[in-house]
Amino acid sequence: MIERNLKSSFVAKQLHISTRAYTNIENNLTDITLNRLEEIARILECSPLYILNYKQAKRDFYNHFHNNSGNQGINIMHQGSDIQDLASVQKLKDELLESERKRIDLLERLLKKNNIDF
Structure with missing residues (x-):
């Protein structure tokens, strides 16, 4: 997933709400509907x-590459054979695949809704 680094003001404008209202959504100060969540995901x-x-995945990723042992940098190969680490990687891979399947499903529904053949 490529992070797009969109400005809050841009996303807010796309949602037809104020930047402050969108910032409250980002900071989990405002509850949103599933429809609003899908709108944000589309944007x-x-x-x-x-x-x-997102927040948990980012924290997990950061902790993997900046651990408490003082090792920092890019981990280009698996060091050791810790079964728990392998299970975590497999779990993250499965979650990513499921997320992409749901994204494809959402895109297909949008295409059908707008009468676009694919």
């Missing part, structure tokens, strides 16, 4: 599941 070009899991 960000990602799945709703990606948005819901």
Whole structure:
């Protein structure tokens, strides 16, 4: 998933709400509907599941590459054979695949809704 780094003001404008209202959504100060979540996902070009899991996934990714042992940098190969780490990687892979399947389903529904053949 490529992060697009869109400005809050841009996303807010696309949603027809104020920047402050959108910032409140980002900071989890405002509850949103599933429809609003899908609108945001469409604007960000990602799945709703990606948005819901974003903070935890980012934290997991950061912790993987900046661990408490003082090792920092790019990990280009698996070091060791810790089964728990392999299970975590498999779980993240499965979540990513599921997220992409849901994204494809959403895109297909949008195409059908707009009478676009694919």
